Amino acid sequence: MLPYAERRALLENPFFEHALSAPWTLCPPTTDLAKAWEWLESWTDMSGVDGILVKP
Template sequence: MQDRWPDLVAAAEAQLPAGLVLDGELVVWDTEEARLSFGALQRRAASRACGAATLAAKWSAYFVAFDVLQIGGQELLTRPYADRRALLEQLFADHALTAPRTLCPMTTDLAKAREWLQTWTEVSGVEVIVIKPLTGRYLPGYRGS
């Protein structure tokens, strides 16, 4: 997969510390449509190494981080999400991380979450909101209801 995302791999190697595992989502922004493009994401994911750079120039990819699972080789899965989120925010601050990495916005305000769901889905192609309990542990392979 790394050969399909040379822009993200180069940025990660240049700025991210060793032993880091993030949970998030790859997205591709279509500048012509001014929105996220699942089709462009699929084209980039299916590309071969020889065409990856051309597609990367056409459709910028971003990694939207919403959780940190390991830092410096230390597993964080049993720590509550509130602690992991604080560590994720600190990671972004300490390393001055910017595009192509994006810190997923977070709120505990229900009205703000409703506003985001309504306004972001109308414009940019965002289809969901990730909801995590602040006291919750990370459970690999489990989707809560």
């Protein structure tokens, strides 16, 4: 398995190369706990958000 940074780059590439937009969305990552809580509280009420993934 590739390191996270390499996997993320592979995921981001089509968005930047082809200027993908709605209905495609590249969710931003964060290591900031306060930002994660903000997203958890605000994004869970939005249509199209299936969930939030939290990893150690």
